[in-house]
Amino acid sequence: xxxxxLIARTRHGEALCDADIRSIVExxxxxxxxEYMMAAWLMAVCCNGLTAQETTALTLAMRDSGDCLDxxxxxxxxxxxxxxxxxxxxxxxxIAPLVAACGGYVPKMSGRGLGFTGGTIDKLExxxxxxxxxxxxxxxxxxxxxxxSVIAQSGDLAPADKKMxxxxxxxxxxxSIPLICSSIMSKKLALGADCILLDVKYGTGxxxxxxxxxxxxxxxxxxxxxxxxxxxxxxxxxxxxPLGTCVGNALEVEExxxxxxxxxxxxxxxxxxxxxxxxxxxxDHGTPExxxxxxxxxxxxxxxxxxxxxxxxxxxxxxGVTEHPERLPRAQYTLDVRAASDGFLQSVRSEEIGLACLGxxxxxxxxxxxxxxxxxxxxxxxxxxAVRTGDVLCTVCxxxxxxxxxxxxxxxxxxxxxxxxxxxxxxxxxxIG
Ligand code: URA
Numbered sequence: 001x002x003x004x005x006l007i008a009r010t011r012h013g014e015a016l017c018d019a020d021i022r023s024i025v026e027x028x029x030x031x032x033x034x035e036y037m038m039a040a041w042l043m044a045v046c047c048n049g050l051t052a053q054e055t056t057a058l059t060l061a062m063r064d065s066g067d068c069l070d071x072x073x074x075x076x077x078x079x080x081x082x083x084x085x086x087x088x089x090x091x092x093x094x095i096a097p098l099v100a101a102c103g104g105y106v107p108k109m110s111g112r113g114l115g116f117t118g119g120t121i122d123k124l125e126x127x128x129x130x131x132x133x134x135x136x137x138x139x140x141x142x143x144x145x146x147x148x149s150v151i152a153q154s155g156d157l158a159p160a161d162k163k164m165x166x167x168x169x170x171x172x173x174x175x176s177i178p179l180i181c182s183s184i185m186s187k188k189l190a191l192g193a194d195c196i197l198l199d200v201k202y203g204t205g206x207x208x209x210x211x212x213x214x215x216x217x218x219x220x221x222x223x224x225x226x227x228x229x230x231x232x233x234x235x236x237x238x239x240x241x242p243l244g245t246c247v248g249n250a251l252e253v254e255e256x257x258x259x260x261x262x263x264x265x266x267x268x269x270x271x272x273x274x275x276x277x278x279x280x281x282x283x284d285h286g287t288p289e290x291x292x293x294x295x296x297x298x299x300x301x302x303x304x305x306x307x308x309x310x311x312x313x314x315x316x317x318x319x320g321v322t323e324h325p326e327r328l329p330r331a332q333y334t335l336d337v338r339a340a341s342d343g344f345l346q347s348v349r350s351e352e353i354g355l356a357c358l359g360x361x362x363x364x365x366x367x368x369x370x371x372x373x374x375x376x377x378x379x380x381x382x383x384x385x386a387v388r389t390g391d392v393l394c395t396v397c398x399x400x401x402x403x404x405x406x407x408x409x410x411x412x413x414x415x416x417x418x419x420x421x422x423x424x425x426x427x428x429x430x431x432i433g
Pocket of ligand 1: 084165174179180181183184
């Protein structure tokens with residue numbers, strides 16, 4: 001069938017068959033379908049959605065557009081985790097060694113930050129010497145021996161997604177559930193883990209603004225994962241405020257080390273334990289409750305921290321940072337942001353904190369731009385806390401006084417103080433699959 005007819009059918013809400021969808025993905029990836037036609041089809045998908053069958057066909061065709069990893073050399077059940085992106089989300093740094101210390105296998109490929117959201121690879125690269133590009137056999141050998149490795153996406157994984165995402169970015173077609181679902185799941189499926197745990201976020205710093213929208217995306221993603229033969233589960237989690245106390249690359253590594261040392265009792269630690277428990281239970285290590293207890297034990301015993309040190313050393317990094325976090329890059333200038341009135345901290349808008357970090361150089365505005373590993377924002381008070389005028393709410397860290405002053409204005413605008421204590425919102429609002 002001609003692309004013109006396929007666009008018209010999706011525009012009129014008629015379902016396409018698997019072969020038609022595959023022909024669209026293959027034709028576009030090969031350069032045979034022009035961008036204006038693909039953009040029109042993507043817009044029709046945005047407006048009318050796709051059925052579960054169509055979304056699965058789209059995901060599988062995108063997965064098959066490039067390489068698919070073979071993880072069988074690891075010799076055990078493998079488990080991957082994906083977060084739909086957030087501010088201050090350093091959970092992978094904690095969870096990969098935590099799950100490995102409990103006997104799981106975590107072969108993880110992560111991304112760099114783009115725009116106001118951070119990327120795990122940038123965080124890890126703030127550790128002196130740490131390499132995120134390992135040859136495939138070294139990656140697999142490390143996962144077999146240590147239980148975890150986190151590297152940057154390499155090879156030609158889901159090239160159709162790369163091309164489609166670039167076009168979606170230019171044509172206001174990013175925020176569509178079937179398109180986000182197929183984009184993320186095509187890459188996850190190409191990575192080849194047996195089990196996939198999804199952390200689908202909602203809130204000011206996320207694609208999905210409400211728990212209901214996030215649950216809908218989570219349902220679509222778990223359904224596609226399961227139809228593709230994977231064990232798949234999703235947690236729906238809050239991203240209205242940044243996760244934990246630090247936003248920024250080296251600052252987040254330092255916070256992850258504090259969690260792995262058992263020195264943090266923030267809700268973020270609980271979230272890490274919950275995510276780890278689900279990853280372990282998906283991959284045959286017991287019920288979520290048993291796995292939660294096991295994860296708690298390896299955190300307090302120091303085994304998870306030791307696993308993190310071994311992972312850093314195996315990837316060429318300075319493993320001494322786990323004992324001496326002061327060896328991580330630090331910003332030269334800091335500036336405190338103070339409460340302008342008495343009351344309760346009502347909200348800390350995560351998108352604004354992310355944008356402040358971007359301005360400080362902690363993130364990048366273009367694909368290959370450099371970043372400042374020491375820059376970021378430290379949160380000193382949390383939503384729900386009582387504050388007095390003049391209390392320090394946040395500290396901005398940057399390479400110049402001027403950058404800190406500009407970011408401080410943005411951070412000041414991100415916080416809201418009011419008279420009523422806001423109701424506490426649970427970090428995890430749903431489990432799907
Ligand atoms: N992340 C992705 O990889 N793709 C999307 O479409 C949205 C978020």
